[in-house]
Amino acid sequence: MKAGKIVPFPRRKTRRIMLGSVPIGGGAPVVVQSMTKTDTRDVRRTLAQIKSLERAGCEIVRLAVADKEAVEALGKIKKKVSVPLVADIHFDYRLALASLEKGVDGLRINPGNIGSKEKVQEIVKAAKQRQVPIRIGVNSGSLERTLLQKCRSATPRAMVESALEQIKIFEDLDFQLIKVSLKASDVLRTVAAFRLLAERVDYPFHAGITEAGGLVPGAIKSSVGLALLLNDGLADTIRVSLTAPPEEEVRVAYQILRDLGLRSRGINLVSCPICGRCEVDLMKIASEIEKALAPLDENITVAVMGCMVNGPGEAKEAEIGVACGKGAGVIFKKGKLYRRVREEQIVPDLINEVKKLIKEKE
Numbered sequence: 001m002k003a004g005k006i007v008p009f010p011r012r013k014t015r016r017i018m019l020g021s022v023p024i025g026g027g028a029p030v031v032v033q034s035m036t037k038t039d040t041r042d043v044r045r046t047l048a049q050i051k052s053l054e055r056a057g058c059e060i061v062r063l064a065v066a067d068k069e070a071v072e073a074l075g076k077i078k079k080k081v082s083v084p085l086v087a088d089i090h091f092d093y094r095l096a097l098a099s100l101e102k103g104v105d106g107l108r109i110n111p112g113n114i115g116s117k118e119k120v121q122e123i124v125k126a127a128k129q130r131q132v133p134i135r136i137g138v139n140s141g142s143l144e145r146t147l148l149q150k151c152r153s154a155t156p157r158a159m160v161e162s163a164l165e166q167i168k169i170f171e172d173l174d175f176q177l178i179k180v181s182l183k184a185s186d187v188l189r190t191v192a193a194f195r196l197l198a199e200r201v202d203y204p205f206h207a208g209i210t211e212a213g214g215l216v217p218g219a220i221k222s223s224v225g226l227a228l229l230l231n232d233g234l235a236d237t238i239r240v241s242l243t244a245p246p247e248e249e250v251r252v253a254y255q256i257l258r259d260l261g262l263r264s265r266g267i268n269l270v271s272c273p274i275c276g277r278c279e280v281d282l283m284k285i286a287s288e289i290e291k292a293l294a295p296l297d298e299n300i301t302v303a304v305m306g307c308m309v310n311g312p313g314e315a316k317e318a319e320i321g322v323a324c325g326k327g328a329g330v331i332f333k334k335g336k337l338y339r340r341v342r343e344e345q346i347v348p349d350l351i352n353e354v355k356k357l358i359k360e361k362e
Contacts, residue, residue: 009230009231009233009260009261009262010232010233011027011233012198012205012232012233012234013027013202014026014202014203014204014205014236015176015202015203015204016028016204017133017177017178017179017204018133019060019084019086019105019106019133019179020060020083020084020085020105020106021084022059022060022084024133024179024204024236024237025179025203025204025236026204028236029262029263030230030235030236030237030238030257030262030263031059031060031236031237031238032057032058032059032060032237032238032239032250032253032254032257032263033058033059033060033061033062033086033206033237033238033239034053034058034061034062034239034240034246034247034249034250034253035061035062035063035064035088035239035246036049036050036053036061036062036063036064036246037049037245037246040063040064040065040066040070040073040074040077041067041069041070041073042073043073043076043077046063046073046077047077047080047081049246050077050081050083050085051081052246052247053083053246053247053250054081054082054083055295056247056250056251057250057254057265057266057297058083058246058247058250059083059084060083060084060085060086060105060106060237061081061083061084061085061086062085062086062087062088062108062239063077063085063086063087063088064088065087065088065089065095065099066090066095067095068095068098070095071095071098071099071102072102074087074099074102074104075102075103078102078103078104084105084106085104085105085106086104086105086106086107086108086135087099087104087106087107087108088108089107089108089109089110089114090109090110090113090114090142091113091114091115093109093114093115093119093120093122093123096109096114096123096126097122097123097126100126100127100130100132104132105132105133106132106133106134106135106179107123107127107132107133107134107135108134108135108137109123109134109135109136109137110137110138110139110142111136111137111138111144111162111163111165111166112138112139112142112143112144112162113142117169120166120169121169121173124169124170124173124175125173127175127177128173128174128175128177131177132177133177133178133179134170134175134177134178134179135178135179135180135181135206136163136166136167136170136178136179136180136181137181137183137206138159138162138163138180138181138182138183138193139183139184139210140154140159140183140184140185140189140210141154141184141185141210141211143158143159143162144162147161147162154184154189155189156182156189156192156193156196157193157196159182159184159189159193160182160193160196160197160200163180163182163197164197164200164201167180167201167203176203178203179203179204179205179206179236179237180197180201180203180204180205180206181205181206181207181208182194182197182205183208183209183210184209184210185209185210185211185212186209187209187221187224187225187228190207190209190210190225190229191225191228191229194207194229194232194234195232195234198232198234204236204237205229205234205235205236205237206235206236206237206238206239207225207226207229207230207234207235207236207237207238207239208222208225208226208238208239208240208241209221209222209225209226209241210241211241212225212240212241212242213242213243214242214243214244215242215243215244215248218240218241218242218243218244219240219242219252222240222241222242222252222256223252223256226238226240226256227256227260230256230257230260230262231260238253238256238257239253240252240253240256251266251294254266264299265297265299266294266296266297266298266299267293267294267296267298267300267301267302267354268299268300268301268302269286269289269290269293269302269303269304270301270302270303270304270305270314270318270321271286271290271303271304271305272304272305272306272307272310272311272314274306275306275307277306277307277308277309278306278307278324279307279324279325279326279327280306280324280325280326280327280328280329280343280346281343282304282306282324285304285324285343285346285347286304288347289302289304289347289350289351292347292351293351293354296354296358298358298361300319300320300354300357300358301317301318301319301320301321302318302319302320302321302350302354303315303317303318303320303321303322303323303332304321304322304350305321305322305323305324306324307323307324307325308323308325311323311324312330312332315330315331315332316332316335316336317335318332319333319334319357320332320333320334320350320353320354320357322341322346322350324343324346327342327343328340328341328342328343329341329343329346331349331350331353333353333357338353
């Protein structure tokens with residue numbers, strides 16, 4: 001290998017399925033998805049959140065379908081959105097059948113609580129008729145009682161066994177539009193489960209660390225877990241599960257994919273951690289710039305640096321950036337010194353130059 005050459009992460013070879021218009025597996029780009037956090041029965045609020053998720057770059061949206069009223073709302077929602085929708089079903093298999101009739105693009109069922117083999121078979125037959133993919137979503141917190149007794153706890157092997165039992169039911173009915181997830185709230189158990197299952201099947205995987213926590217701890221835990229899985233090529237779609245607005249899940253997911261060189265969407269903000277050399281309020285400056293640029297989906301690197309040690313170098317490497325001195329900053333554009341600005345003008349001027357750069361690229 002030549003020095004400096006970056007080797008891409010290997011991708012596990014899988015079958016490809018289509019969830020609406022979105023390809024999953026089979027070498028397709030890793031897909032970012034999230035889940036609405038509204039009451040699905042509230043059509044207005046749920047639609048608003050789906051639209052917001054789409055603007056953030058979410059490519060698949062999952063909705064909780066807890067009762068018949070939610071099914072009826074799902075039908076109304078489906079008619080008004082273009083992003084593929086997945087119905088999240090627990091306990092009552094009839095809700096899965098009804099969701100299929102409403103035109104949902106995918107189903108997620110939990111083998112730990114969906115019921116008997118016969119009920120699963122009914123869902124699979126209906127999905128096969130409509131060519132709708134199903135995600136077998138194994139969760140350590142709701143594993144089948146028989147497996148918990150057999151394995152004594154929700155071990156990686158128990159999670160894999162749960163998935164394999166469901167996969168056999170699907171395959172016996174000649175149904176292969178399958179996606180599988182194995183989720184625990186801790187990283188090592190999740191990664192171990194995926195590695196075990198990858199040795200047994202070639203279906204695409206949906207990956208994530210479930211119940212990861214609030215924005216900061218959840219983003220860290222998800223980043224660690226997904227980095228390990230993506231490094232092994234064991235993720236075809238991902239969700240970052242946070243106790244936070246779903247748009248934050250999408251932003252964190254894209255940041256993870258960007259930092260691993262797998263996807264590029266939105267502004268890549270490079271900013272220094274600040275030290276005693278800094279002579280401007282860089283924390284405020286960086287925060288305001290990040291907030292202003294967050295809605296943009298163009299792939300541009302912007303550097304916001306606090307002093308002249310690494311500042312000029314980082315700003316030159318970025319497409320646009322600022323290196324700060326005492327009460328002022330120097331803006332660099334396309335690797336060249338562009339102009340000097342006072343501290344109070346750094347935020348508006350840099351944002352304005354970023355928008356100009358975007359127009360130049362159009």
